[in-house]
Amino acid sequence: xxxxxxxxxxxxxxxxxxxxxxxxxxxxxxxxxxxxxxxxxxxxxxxxxxxxxxxxxxxxx
Numbered sequence: 001x002x003x004x005x006x007x008x009x010x011x012x013x014x015x016x017x018x019x020x021x022x023x024x025x026x027x028x029x030x031x032x033x034x035x036x037x038x039x040x041x042x043x044x045x046x047x048x049x050x051x052x053x054x055x056x057x058x059x060x061x
Contacts, residue, residue: 001036008039012046020052027052030059 009032016023016031023031034042042058049055 005034005036005039006032008036008043009034012039012043015043016046016055019046019049020055023055024052027055027059 013023013028013031031039031042045058046055049058
């Protein structure tokens with residue numbers, strides 16, 4: 001389970017980095033600590049993000 005979580009976090013972070021470039025450390029740490037279900041939701045939600053502010057708002061509603 002933990003390996004699945006790490007792999008999912010790595011994939012989502014790579015997608016975000018490709019879209020936005022450098023991801024701030026605080027947001028990266030938050031993403032790395034998300035449970036698998038939230039990471040899967042984020043993987044879909046990030047397709048609608050236009051800025052890092054959208055990501056921050058999704059992580060901290």
